[in-house]
Amino acid sequence: MKSLKIICPNGHLGFAPLKVESFRLGVAARPDYIAADSGSDDVGPVPLGSDTSTSPEAWQRHDLEQMLLAAREIGVPMIIGSSGDTGSNSRVDRYVEMIRDIAREHRLAPFTLGTFYSEVSHDTVRDRIRTGDTVEGLDGRGPLTEAELDATDHIVAMAGVHPFRHLLERGADVIIGGRSSDSAIFAAAALHHGFPESQAYYLGKVLECASFCAEPYGAKETVLGEVSHDAVEVTAMHPGQRCTIASVAGHAMYERSNPFHEFVAGGMLDMSHCHYAQVAEKTTRVTGARFVPAPQIRVKLEGAGKVGERFVGIAGIRDPYTIAHVDEVIAWARAQVRERFGDTGYELHYNVFGRDGIMGAMEPLRDRPGHELCIVVQGVAPTAEMAEEVAMTGTRQLFYARLPAVKGTAGGVSFLLDEVMRASPAYTWTVNHTMRVDDGLTPFPTHIERVGE
Secondary structure: OOEEEEOOOOOOOOOOOOOHHHHHHHHHOOOHHHHEEEOOOOHOOOOHHHOOOOOOOHHHHHHHHEEEEEHHHHOOOOEEEEEEEOOHHHHHHHHHHHHHHHHHHHHOOEEEEEEEEEEEOOOOOOOOOOOOOOOEEEEOOOOOOOOHHHOEEEEEEEEEOOOHHHHHHHOOOEEEEOOHHHHHHHHHHHOOOOHHHHHHHHHHHOOOOOHHHOOOOOOOOOOEEEEEEOEEEEEEEEOOEEEHHHHHHHOOOOOOOOOOEEEOEEEEEEOEEEEEEEEOEEEEEEEOEEEEEEEEEEEEEEEEEEEEEEEEEEEOOOOOOHOOOOHHHHHHHHHHHHHHOOOOOEEEEEEEEEEOOOOHOOOOOOOOOOOEEEEEEEEEEEHHHHHHHHHHHHHHHHOOOOOOOOOOOOOOOOEEEEEEEEEOOOOEEEEEEEEEEOOOOOOOOOOEEEEEO
């Protein structure tokens, strides 16, 4: 093949529904594949730890239905990675059942469905730790310990291209995959057809978030990527969007600690010498990407563990004096919680929106708060009853804070609701590490079945 075309309609399938108009324009361009990523650790540790989805099933089904019907209509493969937000085994099974149900509902002709799983057992990881095969930490973490492993509820490994390629080689028309490197979902198709690793992985990098690589900004719109043996071209499908030099180059730097390097199982995409050219109004061509193989294959592990039950309270401040002394107000409320519960056995968190609720201590304007603040209080404890009381005490005591210049009794804090609200249980990331594997396929068991027969 001289070139291969893939459309991506959604950078996180199900997180918000894909836009049908631009998707149909993409389908009309007769791509060779339809593919999308369906997960992210951006959603935090709760979905993985609790083995749930953060996206509504109706939205997930909407996108799967649009993609499956279009793929079967034009006779091209469909690929999904990181099913159901986390790529855990139960999320893969959930997507597979939706695919079967959609196929039955629309009486689709039989097709081959390939799946792979990404969960890793605690015993597997524990054996690595005990045999001295270090499970290396990322982002400043040390090697994984057994204590951290014991505090973990679910672990997934992040697949590279290997299980996708294996399933394509076995004739899969539809692939539903577990946790996956975003770029690998697309790169696998290009590698399957013999395109160079450098172009294949850049194709994956630019397509992974769909229309995030286009301007003006508009999420969940379809983009088309075309890979050749020496270049990648990307085109916006929405009539009002364009893939420009700035938008494509900017997206290449998206979510990178180093703006030029993208690591995957088995190597690194080096974008430091990429050249971007506007070859049409809606299309940018990229050349110069390089792929650097790694001396060994290491897969990223993600794991989450439960901290406790959680309740949330919301308070507002408009009084200028109280705003100026908001830290003292919070300190007073914390002291009342400590008086009731002591210093340990619970967690109490305050986010002050309007001052530094987003960036915390990194906020450059935290000494210049807005004219009103919103304080979100989170109480976390082993039981729901204790978490509710921690959150309620930490919220209501904001109203009773004693400030030296206050003479009245009305208080400087208001409440959106008098009660505190039960939230999802609190989880934390316990595993953010890499593990050596002998083969990029081994941790990801694959399955093939016929649907519709």
